[in-house]
Amino acid sequence: MGRALILSDPKVVNLISTRFVPCAVRTGWYLAPEESKFLKQIEHPGGTFRMYACTAGGKGLPVSGSNLAALETVLGKFKPEANPKVPALSEKSQDSVVEPPPGTEVLYVVWNVLDGLKLLPLEKHPAYGKLQREPGFDRLWIRKDEAQALTKGEFPESLKKRMFTKVNQIFFVPETKKLAVTLDKGRLSGVVHAETKSGKGGYQMDFLGFVETKAGKLTRFDMVAKGAWRNDQVSAYASNLAWASNKGQKVTVAVSFTLADPNDVLAKTPPSALNVPQAMAGYLNP
Amino acid sequence: MLLRNHVVPHLAWLTAAVVFCAACMAVHPTLAADKSVGPDKEQASTGISLTEFQKLHKQLQIKDQPWAAIPWQLSITEARKVAAKENKPILLFTGNGHLLACG
Secondary structure, eight states, rough: OOOHTTTOOOOHHHHHHHSSEEEEEOOOOOOOEEEEHHHHHTTOOOOEEEEEEEEETTEEOOOOOHHHHHHHEEEEEEOOOOOOOOOOOOOOHHHHHHOOOOOOOOEEEEEEOOOOOOOTTGGGGGHHHHHHHHEHHHHEEEEEEHHHHHHHHHOOHHHHHHHHHHHHHHHHHHHHEEEEEEEEETTEEEEEEEEEETOOOOOEEEEEEEEEEEEEEEEEEEEEEEEEEOOSSSOOSSSHHHHHHTTTEEEEEEEEEEETTSSSHHHHHTTTTOGGGGHHHHHHHO | IIIIIIIHHHHHHHHHHHHHHHHHHHHSSHHHHHHOOOSSSSOOOOOOHHHHHHHHHHHHOGGSSSGGGOBBBOOOOHHHHHHHHHHOOOEEESSSSSTTTBB
């Protein structure tokens, strides 16, 4: 969520892109032992969300704020080291890196509230307004055999389940109640309905999408779902939707699934469901 | 005989009452709105038109976000290598959730 607040200023984005080596990592679940040791060395303060600077050799450069001036102060204090040592990851650590199996395709999953928002007093603050307008983002993997099935005009059950499990996670709903989907001559259409255990919350969305192939390879997968959602869960602050939708409030939401360029750095970040390598088997075989 | 004389007339009244209530709900705007309770009850599908698909698809593109253009490193070790080579400091974004995921 912090990215909406920190990384919306084009000057900040430009400074980070050109004068720093920007690095985004998930530290809460798994980190290679060598990298954990490095964070201790630079006296990284930890916490749920941090922006922290350091040198390649391992000297911490605390950042006091997230604005342009704070970042320029860090640059002023930075002195490049002569030939800093950067040890390679051990074989064991390399094996623990979460990477997609060969032939995996990546979908970008993007969601947002379209209308129906009622702002709480706290959320009327401009900063929180940014959070509310910020789309949610994740990735979803398509197994090689699932991609091949799509090229033959089939929509594999495992892929459907993975996709709509993701949608359920976005909207705090335990499971899909009804899913009717048709893939006919490259056109995907259908409806999905899910309810919370109480029956007071849930969503219903229609969807439309397009699948294209070239020489037996998946070249397009675009799907958009839109409908109404009522959140009956206590806001978990785990998603922009939690900010956007107060308990009991009904809003219009949309979710898109778009085939990503595998070379794109955003596509290389594992899906958020893969906290640890051990989660891979269950994720790929839902 | 008992069924015909006693139960059937009651059923006829009950059916008439249900039909009357349904007609009232369809006509009265407040009751009609209550009928449309939204996502917690299954509704008839209305579908998405191609025009709406194109509009939403454009609206839900993550590459348009300013942070998406940043040349991210996804490993601390790789970031250190690049920083050493380019004489730049590393700016680390860490947390329990990934900066490039979720909301």
